[in-house]
Amino acid sequence: MLSRSHELLAARNLHPGNIMRSSATLSCSCREVCGLVTDAAPNTVNRVVCYCDDCQAFLHKLDRADLLDDQGGTDVVQLAPASVSFVRGTERIVGLRLTPRGVYRWYASCCRMPLGNTLGPAIPFVGVLARAFEGETQTPDQLFGHPIGRIFGRHAVGHPPEGSTRLNPWLLARAVRMVVGWRLRGKTWPHPFFDRTRRAPNFPLTTLSAEEREALRPLCGPNPSLHRRR
Ligand SMILES: [Zn+2]
Ligand SMILES: [Zn+2]
Numbered sequence: 001m002l003s004r005s006h007e008l009l010a011a012r013n014l015h016p017g018n019i020m021r022s023s024a025t026l027s028c029s030c031r032e033v034c035g036l037v038t039d040a041a042p043n044t045v046n047r048v049v050c051y052c053d054d055c056q057a058f059l060h061k062l063d064r065a066d067l068l069d070d071q072g073g074t075d076v077v078q079l080a081p082a083s084v085s086f087v088r089g090t091e092r093i094v095g096l097r098l099t100p101r102g103v104y105r106w107y108a109s110c111c112r113m114p115l116g117n118t119l120g121p122a123i124p125f126v127g128v129l130a131r132a133f134e135g136e137t138q139t140p141d142q143l144f145g146h147p148i149g150r151i152f153g154r155h156a157v158g159h160p161p162e163g164s165t166r167l168n169p170w171l172l173a174r175a176v177r178m179v180v181g182w183r184l185r186g187k188t189w190p191h192p193f194f195d196r197t198r199r200a201p202n203f204p205l206t207t208l209s210a211e212e213r214e215a216l217r218p219l220c221g222p223n224p225s226l227h228r229r230r
Contacts, residue, residue: 022041022143023036023037023038023039023040025037025133025135025138026084026115026132027132028089028108028115028132029108029113030108030110030111030113032088032089032092032108032110033090033092033108033110033113034086035084035086035087035115036085036087037083037084037128037133039083041143042144044079044083045077045078045079045144046148046171046174046178047076047077047078047130047145047147048075048148048171049069049073049147049149049150049151050073050150050152051071051073051074051150051152051153051155051156051160051161051221052151052152052155053152053217053220053221054098054102054103055074055076055117056155056221057098057216057217057219058096058098058105058114059074059114060216061096061098061208062096062107063112064112064113064114067113067129067131070157071156071158071160071161072157072221072224073150073156075130075147076117076128076129076130077127077130077133077140077144078125078127078128078178079126079127079128080124080182080187081121081125081126081182081187081188081189081190081193081194082182082186082190082191084116084126084192085192092108092109092110093108093109093115093193093202094107094108094109094204094205095201096205096206096207096208097205097206097208098207098208098216099208099213100207103117103119104117104119104120104193113129113132114128114129115132116128116192118193118194120194120199121188121196121199123179124182124187124191125178125179125182126191126192126193130147148174149163149168149171150162150163150164151164151168153165155220155221155222156221156222157222157224158222160222
């Protein structure tokens with residue numbers, strides 16, 4: 001009979017999150033910008049589809065609405081900042097904020113592919129598009145499992161996906177637990193987008209004017225009145 005510790009070890013090894021725990025690569029669409037993620041596994045991240053109008057507006061602003069799903073959803077993997085690093089093409093990284101106090105949305109200037117959403121170092125997480133992990137030897141599903149939730153469905157185009165319009169306490173608690181854990185375990189630094197000493201962004205940043213932000217609303221759900229040519 002196995003000892004208790006052996007049983008525990010066996011149980012842990014059987015957990016899909018540990019079997020697949022590994023490093024992963026991420027890149028922009030044209031592969032000018034490449035990065036690495038350590039400790040990539042379903043139980044070390046939050047993968048959710050966000051239908052909020054800010055995420056939609058951002059992709060419309062970049063002319064990358066092709067990255068939204070049919071209902072305007074953005075499939076995002078939230079990771080610990082210290083687990084993400086860029087190894088190539090960093091000179092291409094630029095940031096955009098939809099409002100002066102909004103989320104920092106970093107993207108690759110070459111192909112306008114989003115590279116990571118952050119709220120700044122005080123709330124340590126980086127939300128990377130699942131699509132950035134598509135590669136010859138890996139898929140986002142293999143690395144992180146399927147999305148575990150859908151949020152802000154009131155902005156979804158068409159009928160909101162099941163369970164996406166209500167606050168999901170389980171999902172929220174999981175996200176908070178993960179971010180607090182990363183903070184306590186020192187996973188904020190090194191941050192891929194912020195300088196530790198200055199607590200300031202590492203890359204050039206622009207902020208939309210109120211008019212520019214408003215101009216994007218008709219493109220977004222729940223009832224887009226404008227359709228941008230692809
Ligand atoms: Zn969003
Ligand atoms: Zn690119």
